[in-house]
Amino acid sequence: MPDNQSVLIVVEVKGGTPAPAAAELFTAAKAITADESIFALVVGTGAREAAVAVGRLGAVKVFAAEVGQVSSDAVALTVMPLAANLNPKIILLAETDLGRDLAPMLAARLSTAAVTDVIAIRTEGGSRIFTRPVYGGNALADFTIDTEPQVVSIRPKTFAPAPANDKHTVEILELPAAEPLTGVQILERVAVKETGPKIEEAKIVVGGGRGLGGPEGFAQLQELAGLLDGVVGASRPPCDQGWWPESGQIGVTGKIIAPDLYIAVGISGSSQHLSGVSGAKTLVAINKDAEANIFKAAAYGVTGDWKKVVPALVAKVKELTGR
Numbered sequence: 001m002p003d004n005q006s007v008l009i010v011v012e013v014k015g016g017t018p019a020p021a022a023a024e025l026f027t028a029a030k031a032i033t034a035d036e037s038i039f040a041l042v043v044g045t046g047a048r049e050a051a052v053a054v055g056r057l058g059a060v061k062v063f064a065a066e067v068g069q070v071s072s073d074a075v076a077l078t079v080m081p082l083a084a085n086l087n088p089k090i091i092l093l094a095e096t097d098l099g100r101d102l103a104p105m106l107a108a109r110l111s112t113a114a115v116t117d118v119i120a121i122r123t124e125g126g127s128r129i130f131t132r133p134v135y136g137g138n139a140l141a142d143f144t145i146d147t148e149p150q151v152v153s154i155r156p157k158t159f160a161p162a163p164a165n166d167k168h169t170v171e172i173l174e175l176p177a178a179e180p181l182t183g184v185q186i187l188e189r190v191a192v193k194e195t196g197p198k199i200e201e202a203k204i205v206v207g208g209g210r211g212l213g214g215p216e217g218f219a220q221l222q223e224l225a226g227l228l229d230g231v232v233g234a235s236r237p238p239c240d241q242g243w244w245p246e247s248g249q250i251g252v253t254g255k256i257i258a259p260d261l262y263i264a265v266g267i268s269g270s271s272q273h274l275s276g277v278s279g280a281k282t283l284v285a286i287n288k289d290a291e292a293n294i295f296k297a298a299a300y301g302v303t304g305d306w307k308k309v310v311p312a313l314v315a316k317v318k319e320l321t322g323r
Protein backbone atom coordinates (compact mmCIF):
# COMPACT_ATOMS: atom_id res chain seq x y z
CA MET A 1 0.00 0.00 0.00
CA PRO A 2 1.41 3.44 -0.89
CA ASP A 3 2.13 5.91 1.91
CA ASN A 4 -0.59 8.34 2.74
CA GLN A 5 1.07 11.18 0.83
CA SER A 6 -0.68 9.86 -2.22
CA VAL A 7 -3.05 11.91 -4.34
CA LEU A 8 -5.83 10.30 -6.35
CA ILE A 9 -6.95 12.24 -9.42
CA VAL A 10 -10.36 11.41 -10.91
CA VAL A 11 -10.52 11.98 -14.66
CA GLU A 12 -13.70 11.83 -16.73
CA VAL A 13 -13.27 10.46 -20.22
CA LYS A 14 -15.53 10.43 -23.28
CA GLY A 15 -14.80 8.29 -26.32
CA GLY A 16 -11.22 7.73 -25.19
CA THR A 17 -10.51 11.45 -24.73
CA PRO A 18 -9.75 12.69 -21.20
CA ALA A 19 -11.52 15.87 -20.05
CA PRO A 20 -9.34 18.93 -20.83
CA ALA A 21 -8.97 19.75 -17.13
CA ALA A 22 -7.15 16.44 -16.47
CA ALA A 23 -3.72 17.90 -17.23
CA GLU A 24 -4.45 20.84 -14.92
CA LEU A 25 -5.24 18.46 -12.03
CA PHE A 26 -1.82 16.89 -12.49
CA THR A 27 -0.15 20.29 -12.05
CA ALA A 28 -2.10 20.71 -8.80
CA ALA A 29 -1.14 17.21 -7.65
CA LYS A 30 2.57 17.80 -8.42
CA ALA A 31 2.48 20.91 -6.23
CA ILE A 32 1.16 18.77 -3.36
CA THR A 33 3.13 15.54 -3.56
CA ALA A 34 5.95 13.68 -5.33
CA ASP A 35 5.31 12.14 -8.77
CA GLU A 36 5.55 8.58 -7.40
CA SER A 37 2.58 9.28 -5.12
CA ILE A 38 0.19 10.37 -7.89
CA PHE A 39 -2.53 7.90 -8.89
CA ALA A 40 -5.35 8.44 -11.37
CA LEU A 41 -8.76 6.91 -11.91
CA VAL A 42 -9.98 7.26 -15.48
CA VAL A 43 -13.70 6.71 -15.79
CA GLY A 44 -16.07 6.83 -18.76
CA THR A 45 -16.18 5.54 -22.32
CA GLY A 46 -12.83 4.50 -23.79
CA ALA A 47 -11.24 4.58 -20.31
CA ARG A 48 -8.59 1.96 -21.16
CA GLU A 49 -7.51 3.92 -24.24
CA ALA A 50 -7.39 7.22 -22.34
CA ALA A 51 -5.48 5.70 -19.42
CA VAL A 52 -2.20 5.77 -21.37
CA ALA A 53 -2.50 9.48 -22.19
CA VAL A 54 -3.49 10.28 -18.60
CA GLY A 55 -0.59 8.25 -17.21
CA ARG A 56 1.86 10.22 -19.34
CA LEU A 57 0.83 13.35 -17.46
CA GLY A 58 2.68 11.88 -14.49
CA ALA A 59 0.71 9.12 -12.72
CA VAL A 60 2.55 6.18 -11.20
CA LYS A 61 -0.50 3.97 -11.71
CA VAL A 62 -3.75 4.52 -13.60
CA PHE A 63 -6.98 2.68 -12.86
CA ALA A 64 -9.37 2.47 -15.80
CA ALA A 65 -13.10 1.92 -15.29
CA GLU A 66 -15.21 1.59 -18.42
CA VAL A 67 -18.58 3.22 -17.67
CA GLY A 68 -21.09 3.73 -20.47
CA GLN A 69 -23.26 6.27 -18.65
CA VAL A 70 -21.15 8.40 -16.33
CA SER A 71 -23.13 9.49 -13.27
CA SER A 72 -21.77 10.89 -10.02
CA ASP A 73 -23.25 7.93 -8.20
CA ALA A 74 -21.49 5.32 -10.36
CA VAL A 75 -18.19 7.21 -10.14
CA ALA A 76 -18.47 7.61 -6.35
CA LEU A 77 -19.03 3.88 -5.96
CA THR A 78 -16.01 3.18 -8.18
CA VAL A 79 -13.80 5.58 -6.23
CA MET A 80 -14.75 4.28 -2.76
CA PRO A 81 -13.05 0.85 -2.79
CA LEU A 82 -10.06 2.41 -4.54
CA ALA A 83 -9.80 5.09 -1.85
CA ALA A 84 -10.01 2.40 0.85
CA ASN A 85 -7.12 0.59 -0.81
CA LEU A 86 -4.87 3.54 -1.66
CA ASN A 87 -5.62 5.57 1.46
CA PRO A 88 -4.97 8.85 -0.40
CA LYS A 89 -4.39 12.07 1.46
CA ILE A 90 -6.34 13.97 -1.12
CA ILE A 91 -8.76 13.24 -3.97
CA LEU A 92 -8.70 15.81 -6.78
CA LEU A 93 -11.59 16.41 -9.18
CA ALA A 94 -12.29 19.06 -11.79
CA GLU A 95 -15.09 21.51 -10.98
CA THR A 96 -17.26 20.34 -13.88
CA ASP A 97 -20.91 19.24 -13.84
CA LEU A 98 -19.69 15.82 -12.69
CA GLY A 99 -17.14 17.11 -10.16
CA ARG A 100 -19.60 19.58 -8.63
CA ASP A 101 -21.97 16.72 -7.88
CA LEU A 102 -19.37 14.10 -7.09
CA ALA A 103 -17.25 16.00 -4.53
CA PRO A 104 -19.87 16.33 -1.74
CA MET A 105 -21.28 12.86 -2.48
CA LEU A 106 -17.85 11.29 -2.21
CA ALA A 107 -16.97 13.24 0.93
CA ALA A 108 -20.19 12.14 2.65
CA ARG A 109 -19.68 8.50 1.72
CA LEU A 110 -16.05 8.57 2.86
CA SER A 111 -16.97 10.37 6.12
CA THR A 112 -14.76 13.30 5.27
CA ALA A 113 -15.27 16.81 3.86
CA ALA A 114 -15.04 18.53 0.49
CA VAL A 115 -14.06 21.97 -0.74
CA THR A 116 -15.42 22.77 -4.18
CA ASP A 117 -14.52 25.36 -6.83
CA VAL A 118 -11.00 25.80 -5.47
CA ILE A 119 -8.87 28.47 -7.16
CA ALA A 120 -5.71 28.28 -5.04
CA ILE A 121 -3.94 25.81 -2.75
CA ARG A 122 -1.20 26.69 -0.28
CA THR A 123 0.38 25.20 2.82
CA GLU A 124 0.61 27.14 6.08
CA GLY A 125 1.91 25.75 9.37
CA GLY A 126 1.64 22.22 8.04
CA SER A 127 -2.04 22.64 7.00
CA ARG A 128 -3.21 22.67 3.43
CA ILE A 129 -5.40 25.67 2.74
CA PHE A 130 -7.91 25.75 -0.09
CA THR A 131 -9.21 29.09 -1.38
CA ARG A 132 -12.54 29.44 -3.16
CA PRO A 133 -14.79 32.35 -4.15
CA VAL A 134 -17.88 32.90 -1.99
CA TYR A 135 -20.90 35.27 -2.06
CA GLY A 136 -21.15 35.12 -5.84
CA GLY A 137 -17.47 35.90 -6.26
CA ASN A 138 -17.49 39.00 -4.02
CA ALA A 139 -15.10 37.47 -1.49
CA LEU A 140 -12.54 34.70 -1.19
CA ALA A 141 -12.63 32.23 1.70
CA ASP A 142 -9.92 29.87 2.98
CA PHE A 143 -10.80 26.34 4.09
CA THR A 144 -8.91 23.49 5.71
CA ILE A 145 -10.10 19.89 6.00
CA ASP A 146 -9.14 18.02 9.17
CA THR A 147 -10.19 14.59 7.91
CA GLU A 148 -8.74 12.47 5.13
CA PRO A 149 -9.02 11.99 2.28
CA GLN A 150 -9.53 15.64 1.58
CA VAL A 151 -11.92 15.88 -1.38
CA VAL A 152 -11.22 18.90 -3.56
CA SER A 153 -12.68 20.04 -6.86
CA ILE A 154 -10.60 22.57 -8.77
CA ARG A 155 -11.96 25.26 -11.05
CA PRO A 156 -10.83 24.68 -14.66
CA LYS A 157 -8.01 26.96 -15.87
CA THR A 158 -6.74 27.53 -12.32
CA PHE A 159 -3.54 25.58 -13.00
CA ALA A 160 -1.57 25.39 -16.24
CA PRO A 161 -1.83 21.95 -17.87
CA ALA A 162 0.99 19.53 -16.97
CA PRO A 163 3.01 18.50 -20.03
CA ALA A 164 2.76 14.87 -21.20
CA ASN A 165 5.92 12.78 -21.07
CA ASP A 166 5.78 10.14 -23.83
CA LYS A 167 8.69 8.24 -22.24
CA HIS A 168 6.84 7.82 -18.95
CA THR A 169 5.91 4.18 -18.42
CA VAL A 170 2.48 3.71 -16.97
CA GLU A 171 1.00 0.80 -15.06
CA ILE A 172 -2.64 0.42 -15.99
CA LEU A 173 -5.14 -1.63 -14.03
CA GLU A 174 -8.68 -2.19 -15.24
CA LEU A 175 -11.40 -1.86 -12.62
CA PRO A 176 -14.95 -3.14 -12.77
CA ALA A 177 -17.35 -0.20 -12.99
CA ALA A 178 -19.82 0.06 -10.15
CA GLU A 179 -23.53 0.02 -10.80
CA PRO A 180 -25.33 3.07 -9.38
CA LEU A 181 -27.27 2.22 -6.23
CA THR A 182 -29.59 5.19 -5.93
CA GLY A 183 -32.90 5.61 -7.69
CA VAL A 184 -31.28 7.99 -10.19
CA GLN A 185 -31.36 6.65 -13.70
CA ILE A 186 -30.20 8.46 -16.82
CA LEU A 187 -32.94 7.90 -19.39
CA GLU A 188 -31.58 9.95 -22.22
CA ARG A 189 -28.69 12.22 -23.08
CA VAL A 190 -29.24 15.01 -25.58
CA ALA A 191 -26.02 16.38 -27.00
CA VAL A 192 -25.83 20.15 -27.29
CA LYS A 193 -25.10 21.10 -30.89
CA GLU A 194 -21.77 22.88 -30.80
CA THR A 195 -20.01 24.39 -33.73
CA GLY A 196 -16.47 25.67 -33.38
CA PRO A 197 -14.50 25.65 -30.15
CA LYS A 198 -16.13 25.19 -26.76
CA ILE A 199 -16.68 28.42 -24.88
CA GLU A 200 -14.46 27.24 -21.98
CA GLU A 201 -11.59 26.61 -24.39
CA ALA A 202 -12.06 29.54 -26.81
CA LYS A 203 -9.33 32.17 -26.97
CA ILE A 204 -11.79 34.93 -27.87
CA VAL A 205 -15.31 35.18 -26.44
CA VAL A 206 -17.94 37.83 -27.24
CA GLY A 207 -20.58 37.95 -24.51
CA GLY A 208 -24.03 39.48 -24.95
CA GLY A 209 -26.24 40.76 -22.13
CA ARG A 210 -29.75 42.00 -21.50
CA GLY A 211 -28.71 45.28 -23.12
CA LEU A 212 -28.93 43.58 -26.53
CA GLY A 213 -32.71 43.74 -26.10
CA GLY A 214 -33.54 40.51 -27.90
CA PRO A 215 -32.19 37.53 -29.84
CA GLU A 216 -31.53 39.58 -33.00
CA GLY A 217 -28.53 41.29 -31.39
CA PHE A 218 -26.80 37.95 -31.04
CA ALA A 219 -26.61 37.58 -34.84
CA GLN A 220 -24.34 40.63 -34.89
CA LEU A 221 -22.22 39.26 -32.06
CA GLN A 222 -21.88 36.01 -34.03
CA GLU A 223 -20.60 37.94 -37.02
CA LEU A 224 -18.02 39.70 -34.84
CA ALA A 225 -16.99 36.47 -33.11
CA GLY A 226 -16.75 34.68 -36.48
CA LEU A 227 -14.36 37.31 -37.84
CA LEU A 228 -12.17 36.91 -34.74
CA ASP A 229 -12.36 33.08 -34.72
CA GLY A 230 -14.13 33.43 -31.41
CA VAL A 231 -17.26 32.13 -29.72
CA VAL A 232 -20.41 33.87 -28.47
CA GLY A 233 -21.63 33.56 -24.89
CA ALA A 234 -24.13 35.41 -22.73
CA SER A 235 -24.98 36.68 -19.29
CA ARG A 236 -27.85 34.97 -17.52
CA PRO A 237 -30.85 37.10 -18.62
CA PRO A 238 -30.49 36.32 -22.38
CA CYS A 239 -30.33 32.60 -21.52
CA ASP A 240 -33.35 32.84 -19.21
CA GLN A 241 -35.23 34.69 -21.98
CA GLY A 242 -34.31 32.07 -24.58
CA TRP A 243 -32.31 34.58 -26.67
CA TRP A 244 -29.21 32.41 -26.35
CA PRO A 245 -28.74 28.72 -25.38
CA GLU A 246 -28.28 28.05 -21.69
CA SER A 247 -25.11 26.10 -22.48
CA GLY A 248 -23.53 29.47 -23.40
CA GLN A 249 -24.28 31.17 -20.06
CA ILE A 250 -21.17 32.67 -18.47
CA GLY A 251 -20.89 33.19 -14.74
CA VAL A 252 -21.09 31.63 -11.35
CA THR A 253 -24.00 29.39 -12.36
CA GLY A 254 -22.80 29.02 -15.95
CA LYS A 255 -19.47 28.47 -17.65
CA ILE A 256 -16.20 29.71 -16.17
CA ILE A 257 -14.08 31.06 -19.01
CA ALA A 258 -10.48 32.25 -19.28
CA PRO A 259 -10.01 33.53 -22.85
CA ASP A 260 -7.27 35.84 -24.03
CA LEU A 261 -9.95 38.39 -24.96
CA TYR A 262 -13.48 38.82 -23.61
CA ILE A 263 -15.73 41.44 -25.22
CA ALA A 264 -18.77 42.14 -23.02
CA VAL A 265 -21.62 43.82 -24.91
CA GLY A 266 -24.63 45.26 -23.06
CA ILE A 267 -23.57 43.54 -19.83
CA SER A 268 -23.69 45.52 -16.57
CA GLY A 269 -20.95 43.55 -14.77
CA SER A 270 -22.71 41.81 -11.87
CA SER A 271 -20.47 39.89 -9.48
CA GLN A 272 -22.17 36.66 -10.60
CA HIS A 273 -21.15 37.36 -14.20
CA LEU A 274 -17.68 38.71 -13.45
CA SER A 275 -16.72 35.71 -11.35
CA GLY A 276 -17.06 33.63 -14.52
CA VAL A 277 -14.70 35.85 -16.52
CA SER A 278 -12.07 36.75 -13.92
CA GLY A 279 -9.57 34.53 -15.78
CA ALA A 280 -9.88 36.57 -19.02
CA LYS A 281 -6.54 38.16 -19.91
CA THR A 282 -8.12 41.26 -21.47
CA LEU A 283 -11.70 42.45 -20.99
CA VAL A 284 -13.28 44.97 -23.34
CA ALA A 285 -16.67 46.42 -22.40
CA ILE A 286 -19.26 48.05 -24.64
CA ASN A 287 -22.05 49.69 -22.62
CA LYS A 288 -24.14 52.82 -23.02
CA ASP A 289 -23.93 53.58 -19.28
CA ALA A 290 -20.56 55.12 -18.39
CA GLU A 291 -21.18 54.20 -14.72
CA ALA A 292 -21.73 50.47 -15.46
CA ASN A 293 -19.75 48.20 -13.14
CA ILE A 294 -18.31 46.28 -16.10
CA PHE A 295 -15.99 49.21 -16.83
CA LYS A 296 -14.25 48.65 -13.46
CA ALA A 297 -13.17 45.21 -14.63
CA ALA A 298 -12.40 46.25 -18.22
CA ALA A 299 -8.98 47.06 -19.65
CA TYR A 300 -10.68 48.92 -22.51
CA GLY A 301 -14.18 50.34 -22.66
CA VAL A 302 -16.46 51.97 -25.21
CA THR A 303 -19.34 54.03 -23.83
CA GLY A 304 -22.08 53.87 -26.40
CA ASP A 305 -25.01 52.07 -27.96
CA TRP A 306 -23.94 48.61 -29.10
CA LYS A 307 -26.09 49.06 -32.22
CA LYS A 308 -23.57 51.65 -33.38
CA VAL A 309 -20.40 50.30 -31.78
CA VAL A 310 -20.63 46.64 -32.86
CA PRO A 311 -21.19 47.34 -36.61
CA ALA A 312 -18.30 49.82 -36.51
CA LEU A 313 -16.10 47.18 -34.85
CA VAL A 314 -17.15 44.57 -37.41
CA ALA A 315 -16.33 46.95 -40.27
CA LYS A 316 -12.91 47.74 -38.75
CA VAL A 317 -12.03 44.07 -38.20
CA LYS A 318 -13.03 43.33 -41.83
CA GLU A 319 -10.86 46.20 -43.04
CA LEU A 320 -7.85 45.06 -40.97
CA THR A 321 -8.14 41.35 -41.68
CA GLY A 322 -9.41 41.54 -45.27
CA ARG A 323 -12.10 39.00 -44.40
Ligand SMILES: Cc1cc2nc3c(=O)[nH]c(=O)nc-3n(C[C@H](O)[C@H](O)[C@H](O)COP(=O)(O)OP(=O)(O)OC[C@H]3O[C@@H](n4cnc5c(N)ncnc54)[C@H](O)[C@@H]3O)c2cc1C
Residues within 6 Å of the ligand: 208, 209, 210, 211, 212, 234, 235, 236, 237, 238, 249, 250, 251, 252, 253, 254, 265, 266, 267, 268, 269, 270, 271, 272, 273, 276, 286, 287, 288, 289, 292, 304, 305, 306, 307
Ligand atom coordinates in the same frame (compact mmCIF):
# COMPACT_ATOMS: atom_id res chain seq x y z
C1 LIG B 1 -27.72 32.94 -7.48
C2 LIG B 1 -27.52 33.77 -8.71
C3 LIG B 1 -26.72 33.27 -9.72
C4 LIG B 1 -26.50 34.02 -10.87
N1 LIG B 1 -25.68 33.53 -11.84
C5 LIG B 1 -25.39 34.29 -12.91
C6 LIG B 1 -24.48 33.84 -13.91
O1 LIG B 1 -23.95 32.73 -13.85
N2 LIG B 1 -24.21 34.66 -14.94
C7 LIG B 1 -24.77 35.90 -15.06
O2 LIG B 1 -24.47 36.60 -16.04
N3 LIG B 1 -25.65 36.33 -14.16
C8 LIG B 1 -25.98 35.56 -13.10
N4 LIG B 1 -26.89 36.02 -12.19
C9 LIG B 1 -27.64 37.24 -12.50
C10 LIG B 1 -26.89 38.52 -12.13
O3 LIG B 1 -27.16 38.87 -10.79
C11 LIG B 1 -27.33 39.68 -13.02
O4 LIG B 1 -28.71 39.86 -12.89
C12 LIG B 1 -26.99 39.48 -14.50
O5 LIG B 1 -25.63 39.13 -14.65
C13 LIG B 1 -27.27 40.74 -15.27
O6 LIG B 1 -27.11 40.47 -16.63
P1 LIG B 1 -26.82 41.65 -17.64
O7 LIG B 1 -25.60 42.39 -17.25
O8 LIG B 1 -26.90 41.09 -19.01
O9 LIG B 1 -28.14 42.57 -17.48
P2 LIG B 1 -28.34 43.99 -16.78
O10 LIG B 1 -27.80 44.01 -15.41
O11 LIG B 1 -29.77 44.34 -16.97
O12 LIG B 1 -27.43 44.97 -17.63
C14 LIG B 1 -27.69 45.31 -18.95
C15 LIG B 1 -26.65 46.34 -19.35
O13 LIG B 1 -26.82 46.65 -20.73
C16 LIG B 1 -26.57 48.04 -20.89
N5 LIG B 1 -27.29 48.46 -22.10
C17 LIG B 1 -28.64 48.57 -22.28
N6 LIG B 1 -28.90 48.94 -23.55
C18 LIG B 1 -27.70 49.10 -24.18
C19 LIG B 1 -27.31 49.48 -25.48
N7 LIG B 1 -28.22 49.77 -26.43
N8 LIG B 1 -25.98 49.49 -25.77
C20 LIG B 1 -25.05 49.22 -24.83
N9 LIG B 1 -25.36 48.86 -23.56
C21 LIG B 1 -26.67 48.79 -23.25
C22 LIG B 1 -27.10 48.68 -19.63
O14 LIG B 1 -26.48 49.94 -19.41
C23 LIG B 1 -26.74 47.66 -18.58
O15 LIG B 1 -25.47 47.95 -18.00
C24 LIG B 1 -27.13 35.28 -11.03
C25 LIG B 1 -27.94 35.77 -10.00
C26 LIG B 1 -28.14 35.02 -8.87
C27 LIG B 1 -29.01 35.59 -7.77
